[in-house]
Amino acid sequence: MPQSTVFLIGLSGPAAAGKTTLPHILTHIFCPHVSLILHGDDFCKEFDQIPTVNGYLDADGPAGVDFMRMGEVLDYVKVQGTTPEGFNSWQADVFPGQDTRALRMMDSNMLEDLREQVRASRVFEDEVEGKRLVIVEGFLLYNIPDIRKRLDTRLFVK
Structure with missing residues (x-):
């Protein structure tokens, strides 16, 4: 079986911990x-x-x-690198402008410094080199073993 070009990062934690905001900040830091x-x-x-x-x-x-549908979508994303046809995230419709709001929460100089540190650290040379990162956020991600095992790494936000 060919190696996946996608690295799934799970991001979970309690309500109001920043699970929805943090991926938008990380997207900027780990761009592209x-x-x-x-x-x-x-x-x-x-x-x-x-x-x-x-x-x-x-x-x-x-x-x-x-969770069954979540698992199916994660499997599809892992292989195809994109969501299945017909999958629609309601987040963008209900909360437009999340990227902009998230980036306003941090000092722009700090964001750029973090981005440069990531580039300089060469973090992508080993396990994630050549892979696209997909961030999966949700408060119950780690509750279900079948979902947990699909994630390449897991982070918990307090």
Whole structure:
């Protein structure tokens, strides 16, 4: 089996830890190596498929996420380097301008310094050399072993 040209980076942590913001900053720092950001929220089930607990939708629990579909998309991305036809991330529609907002959260000189440090470190010479980085962020990424094993590396944001 040919070696994948995609390196999947999992990014997880609690609510409001910066999981959605950080990939946009990392995309700038690791440019041009990051080719795609996948959001765990894009795999939320439809409302009529989400169970209720005490009369309320339990969208924040594992039963509210379509992990099977997430696994299928991760497998496709790993081989093809892009999302499957028909896959649509609602993040860009619901939260337009995430890149711009994320970059405004950091000093531009610091961003450029970090970018230069990454280039100088030659971090891409070994395991990720010649690969495109895909960042997969979501608060339940590590909850499901089948998803965890698909990720080439995992980071936790507090």
